[in-house]
Amino acid sequence: MxxxxxxxxxxxxxxxxxxxxxxxxxxxxxxxxxxxxxxxxxxxxxxxxxxxxxxxxxxxxxxxxxxxxxxxxxxxxxxxxxxxxxxxxxxxxxxxxxxxxxxxxxxxxxxxxxxxxxxxxxxxxxxxxxxxxxxxxxxxxxxxxxxxxxxxxxxxxxxxxxxxxxxxxxxxxxxxxxxxxxxxxxxxxxxxxxSPPPAPVAPAGDLADVTGNTDAVQALLAAAAGGHHVFLGGPPGAGKTMLASRLPGILPDLDADAALEVASLRSLAGEAPHGGLDLRPPFVAPHHTASAAAIVGGGSRGIRPGAAPRASHGVLFLDEAPEFAASVLDVLRQPLEAGVISIHRANAVATFPARFQLVLAANPCPCGQHGLKNSDCTCPPVVRRRYLARLSGPLMDRIDVHLWVPRITAQELRMAGERPSLTSAEAKRRVSAAREAAAERLRGTPWRTNAEVPGPWLRGAGGLHPGNRACVSLDRALERGTVTMRGYDRVLKVAWSLADLDGVAIPDADHVGHALALRKGMQP
CATH class of the missing domain: 3.30.230.10 (Ribosomal Protein S5; domain 2)
Incomplete structure (x- = not known):
């Protein structure tokens, strides 16, 4: 036979x-x-x-x-x-x-x-x-x-x-x-x-639920428009988690290829997709006790994706980021640059996509009261420095938007009820229009969002530098050492995202200045 x-x-x-x-x-x-x-x-x-x-x-x-x-x-x-x-x-x-x-x-x-x-x-x-x-x-x-x-x-x-x-x-x-x-x-x-019944899926919140914090909402729109990473700092109860959880709701729907890739990652992780392809961007929020293998993936035999690959084409949210081990946070540095995760074993190398938006949220100190009026922070300066030092400089240099989210006052609460809030549907429409403008500008290249564009190409062959007159403040910041060369490029990318939201053809000095302010962050 x-x-x-x-x-x-x-x-x-x-x-x-x-x-x-x-x-x-x-x-x-x-x-x-x-x-x-x-x-x-x-x-x-x-x-x-x-x-x-x-x-x-x-x-x-x-x-x-x-x-x-x-x-x-x-x-x-x-x-x-x-x-x-x-x-x-x-x-x-x-x-x-x-x-x-x-x-x-x-x-x-x-x-x-x-x-x-x-x-x-x-x-x-x-x-x-x-x-x-x-x-x-x-x-x-x-x-x-x-x-x-x-x-x-x-x-x-x-x-x-x-x-x-x-x-x-x-x-x-x-x-x-x-x-x-x-x-x-x-x-x-x-x-x-x-078998136990599947856990109910919590309904996605609307951006209109965010009361006050107009600057934070606008910064979130800029991050969504360009696919930029975000750091949210602020006291407990200011709305950092609420803002982060609304980010997937304002992102455009996935195309068929991206949805199939997301479903494949879920299948490999043992989460079989049901009811057809899900076109909504994923939102993954691991607990702060997660190990490095749980974040990037691993396994001694079958290599499975971790939280970062499962967040591809969506949002990876690390709440209370300083509570994560510093070594766990630093494993994200290479994926943030390359957009892929390679896991090496003795007899195999597994590669997973890792093109996600990273959102970090942190309190100003362990007690969370530093910088608040009428509140006494019990943390010594060395404790505060050690707490935030877990977020290493190289990791934070890869974050495009640094935002301070303050608590709203009673007056701001009353004023917020008198004016209409931006809904997720309207924000999604604006973000989709901005991404379409970026995709049209980047046609013929392997990139589709501003955050993906390499800095040397943006300033060189791409011809997307806004010009010396628009970048006076940014050039001064680079000369003074307040931004790195990587930070310089990332400010330009955020400026393009702001311009796309405004529907203009090229960023001006206001867009570059706004992007620089988002880069430096607002402190209490």
Whole structure:
């Protein structure tokens, strides 16, 4: 009998490689051998596949089966190869049509009773198969909705191994397969009833909920228009968290490619998307006890994305930022510049997208009362310095907008009720118009927002320097050392975002001065 072949997908981070699963049947002592650099979970597929095939009613022959995962030099992780291995073995034994098995990509884990269990990362795996030219995939029923998000791919959902074998031309009893399908469906219903209900999604707040703090709202619009990073400083109760949580609501909807990438990252993290692609930018707010691996991602075997990659095309919000470990905050320095995160392991390098807007929020001191009128700060100067020193200079130099958010007074509260507030819908319209202007200006380049543009290109080949007359205050700040060269470029980018919001063709001295003020920050 010739060698039977099918295909599966090996994921390293978000990138997937199609793996050829070969099975050879030999007249030797019974056994199932898997070669091709499998990890421990994949090596255990020997027992899962034999037990699943036997209990599903399509037992493997009592002969030696050798399964090779090619290319053999590529590391393979997890149990998602089980279905492909089982069908390749059945095809080698002549129990299913080898040509039918060879045409499909198979993804899924097998239970000992023959059920096909769902796996994490189905969406990026199907996307990798599609990009490699494969148009038909077989996945577990529980992953069918997720796999169907990839356009141009025919998804075949199966609940059991015998159902998959019959779909490939296996001459098994259809009644047995139907009985197995009904039993598997009942067991899935029992598992669904026993699982806790999903946590309710809190409704997104409106920007109109922010009372007062008009300067902070306008600065938030500038950050949204250009994709700039933001630092919010201020006492407790001033509205820093409220402002940060409103930022995703004023960002434009994601395009299809970005939404698919966000859904793939969620799938890889074990958060299966439901109800189609979500076009709203993600909002990720990890707790301050998070480790560096929880922020950027990691894992000894399968490398999973952390909070920063999951916030791609959206907002990463670090509330009480000085409470994070300094080493955790500093791992964000390279992603803020490069827009990608590379996680290196001994035998693999996983790369995740990390093009997000970082929002940091911090109190002025541990007690939060420094700088407030009629309040006594109990923190000695050395404690205050040590508290804010956790936000390192190189990290803060990569933040475009530094904003002080004061508490509003009773008079400001009364005046705010007399004037209409800017709603999220109106702010989103203005931000979308500003981003369209920036995209039109950057047409023909790999960048779409002002924050993505490299400084040397902006000042040089791009020809986007506003001119010496408009940048007098910025040039003086650079000469005095109050801004770095990186800060100089970032002020120019914010100035372009302000100009885009105002609908003008080029920033003037007021835009550059406003951007410089946002860069230096307003202190109490």
């Amino acid at each position: 010739p060698v039977a072949r099918t295909r599966a997908v090996a994921l390293i981070g978000l990138a997937g490689s199609v793996v050829e699963v070969e099975a050879d049947l030999a007249s030797q002592l019974p056994g199932l051998v898997i070669i091709g650099l499998p990890d421990a979970a994949l090596g255990e597929a020997r027992e899962r596949v034999r037990s699943a095939a036997s209990n599903a009613g399509c037992p493997l022959p009592q002969r030696r089966l050798t399964v090779n995962l090619s290319p053999a030099s590529l590391p393979k992780h997890g149990s998602g190869f089980d279905l492909a291995i089982a069908l390749a073995c059945l095809a080698a034994a002549g129990m299913v049509d080898p040509a039918s098995v060879d045409r499909m990509v198979h993804l899924g884990e097998l239970g000992l009773d023959g059920r096909v269990r769902p796996i994490a990362g189905v969406l990026p795996a199907v996307l990798a198969a599609s990009r490699a030219g494969h148009r038909t995939v077989m996945v577990p029923e529980a992953n069918a909705e997720e796999a169907a998000l990839v356009p141009g791919v025919e998804v075949i959902a199966v609940g059991s191994l015998i159902e998959a074998a019959i779909r490939h031309g296996g001459s098994f009893d259809p009644e047995t397969a139907e009985a197995f399908r009904e039993r598997a469906a009942r067991e899935r219903d029992v598992e669904a009833d026993a």
